[in-house]
Amino acid sequence: MTNKEIIHRIYYILKPFRVKLFIAMVGMVIVAATTGVQAYLVKDLLDKIFMEKNEFFLNLLPLILILVFFIKALADFIYSFLLELVGQTVIRDLRIRIFSHIHLQPLSFFNSMPTGTLISRIISDVTLMQQAVSKALVNILRDFFQVVILLGVVFYMNWKLAMFSFIILPIAGYPIVKFGRLFRKLSIRSQEETANVSNLLHETITGNRIIKAFCKEKYESKRFNHQIDKLFSVTIRNAKFKSTQHPIMELIGGVAFALIIWFGGKEVIAGESTPGTFFAFITALVAAYEPVKRIAKINATIQQGMAAANRVFTLLDIEPEIKDKPNALNLLPFEKSIEFKGLSFSYYNEEHVLHDINLKIPTGQALAIVGPSGGGKTTLTNLIPRFLDVTEGEIFIDDTNIKDCTLASLRAQIGMVTQQTILFNDTVRNNIAYGNLEATDDQIFQAAKAAHASSFIEALPKGYDTVIGEGGSRLSGGQQQRLSIARAILKNAPILILDEATSALDTESEREVQKALENLMKNRTTLVIAHRLSTIKNVDRIIVIKDGCIVEEGTHDELLALHGEYEQLHNIQND
Ligand SMILES: Nc1ncnc2c1ncn2[C@@H]1O[C@H](COP(=O)(O)OP(=O)(O)OP(=O)(O)O)[C@@H](O)[C@H]1O
Ligand SMILES: [Mg+2]
Incomplete structure (x- = not known):
């Protein structure tokens, strides 16, 4: 200049x-x-x-x-x-x-x-x-x-x-x-x-x-x-x-x-x-x-x-690379399906980390994404709320290309629990209510209960008014994770993305939170990323992503019958 x-x-x-x-x-x-x-x-x-x-x-x-x-x-x-x-x-x-x-x-x-x-x-x-x-x-x-x-x-x-x-x-x-x-x-x-x-x-x-x-x-x-x-x-x-x-x-x-x-x-x-x-x-x-x-x-x-x-x-x-198109529409309430068509993605024009993904998730379905670390699972889910934009191909929600609707209306329909828990140095109440600051105390309480967080919250010195430190540092890893689940529950969005949402919980709490999440998934379309296969037994469909490609697809039993990647993952975990 x-x-x-x-x-x-x-x-x-x-x-x-x-x-x-x-x-x-x-x-x-x-x-x-x-x-x-x-x-x-x-x-x-x-x-x-x-x-x-x-x-x-x-x-x-x-x-x-x-x-x-x-x-x-x-x-x-x-x-x-x-x-x-x-x-x-x-x-x-x-x-x-x-x-x-x-x-x-x-x-x-x-x-x-x-x-x-x-x-x-x-x-x-x-x-x-x-x-x-x-x-x-x-x-x-x-x-x-x-x-x-x-x-x-x-x-x-x-x-x-x-x-x-x-x-x-x-x-x-x-x-x-x-x-x-x-x-x-x-x-x-x-x-x-x-x-x-x-x-x-x-x-x-x-x-x-x-x-x-x-x-x-x-x-x-x-x-x-x-x-x-x-x-x-x-x-x-x-x-x-x-x-x-x-x-x-x-x-x-x-x-x-x-x-x-x-x-x-x-x-x-x-x-x-x-x-x-x-x-x-x-x-x-x-x-x-x-x-x-x-x-x-x-x-x-x-x-x-x-x-x-x-x-x-x-x-x-610096113009935001991802922004609303002129005349972008409001995305209508989600009712049919999420569809990935011939989708490829690369960070900074380097090698593709996702290759030609074709996938249709009908509404109400729970889809699990499994596969080795670095395979591209998180990347794939980050494309739905347009945190990243696809390099090639398209993503449709119902009949709308997500590039044609406003970011706000798209993101309003998506609840997320990210792989790295992110909380703010604020009260428990405000952290849970982050997606809906007008939520009533009762709604906040119900969300906390569903995420199995209410008992530990009530034991905190100031209960829901306790300030949890930078990034939630005054809570344990599992407690942080349960707060972020409560936050996603309260948002009550039709599409739910859970990226290793229960990875920091002990088996006992995981089982309970799992039950809560299953309740939550009932009327929703969910993408669950999990390493522990035991947590995804009850989903409708599982895909295995390896090196950026969908290598296997089916139910738990179907995948086991293939004697492929999934069976290998399964065997390692049951050893
Ligand atoms: N911000 C980034 N910039 C560049 N490359 C990235 C970035 N994030 C991820 N990658 C690369 O993209 C690939 C897929 O990463 P991704 O996080 O989607 O894997 P994942 O399947 O979620 O792995 P994990 O199970 O360990 O969470 C990896 O090879 C990684 O190195
Ligand atoms: Mg990941």
Whole structure:
């Protein structure tokens, strides 16, 4: 993205705030103007009070000064507050936008975007953008006005001397531009390293149990050290350039100042100018150089902000690969069948993990999917709610291709218990009611009971109001699984997908939950993935998936009679 495009987009983001920004700008002009007036008053101070000893001016000048400072203070407050307000509003809106945008993305997006990177986009990149907009851009506007007004004063007083400023400004501008490029480059590096640090943090903090189990504390500390060192060296290089820039700017200013004293002093001695004019001139010029130096300093912030904006906009530009078609229909209530027609699938255009799957599941049927690990069972079920889109072939629900209906109406008809249990750091009640936040206490209780979760929930310190920790970490694996089953039960969707839903339960609870699930499956169409074949004896039909193909299909007895894959699985488990 070019600078121009970035600025263009920032402009569109700021456009709704144009009234506030305009008022702020007026405030800035007033601040700049009052600074100019202050410099100009130095002339009267010296010439009228000290040289002419004019008493009237002695009384008037302090009053004028107080008034000028009062106006300046008021304008200062108005513009700085308004700008902060606009800046923070933009940050808030942008964060909300990125958040919603991320959650519109399909599964594949999250496979390629590490969590820490996404977090750093929302937290730190947005902040860097805001700093560039509300601190830097603003200061630049104000400083620009100030330079213009002060230069006006300078020219008005002594145009010959003022020509000097035409020599200083370009010389001072050179390091600003030069260093700006460096800051930009370093900022990109620094944000990459920050994202890496936050990815490492995310992984190691959530994985702390494994680190302990494998005694890898020292190893992880070393990895962290290494990562932090990289960030450190980028930051220090940045600091080095920042610290070099300031003295260079001071030096340029100092040399200019010395020359002006020499030329200006000569004029005063020769009687061509008054000491008042000279001092006012110097005051105005020094005041005009301040903003120039500040711009140099702020430039680093601006370059960081531009780099951050580039990343944020690039993220916002990623179109969700899976989204509603224009004119997508609402999927009608499910009544006939789910059908896979010539379906193939590959992750990222690599080798196909599912090959030419043809399958029809009539409503009310319970279909079990079994087969060796990595065969493609989870992948197949993820295609139904369109977490992933098929590479070839089609999936029909009744007579509708699932690509033609809205994602919301499709997903509303599907209840899921995923292979990895996912719960939120919230109360038991809210976790169960996640699919239907309006559910009554009784409905929640019934769902918990059906999932054989009610007895352990009631034993929790606060019952249904107990907060279960990050990812449900305060519960046992089996308890987590039963909560996620309760959550699927409460959603009460006509299509149910159970991916190893009872794998973490002991035989006793599994048997009971199994009974509950069988009750649940009665009026529903269910896809059950199971490793333990004992849990799927009562399903209507079983398919065996191996290396992405359906290799066998039939009832338990039919499959045993084939003496193939299924029988092998069965024999191993009964040994
Ligand atoms: N996000 C992903 N990106 C790339 N490849 C993937 C991804 N998820 C799964 N795969 C690959 O797809 C294949 C099928 O995986 P899948 O998870 O569907 O297997 P599964 O039959 O559910 O196995 P299990 O019984 O172990 O759960 C595997 O070879 C796996 O390596
Ligand atoms: Mg799986």
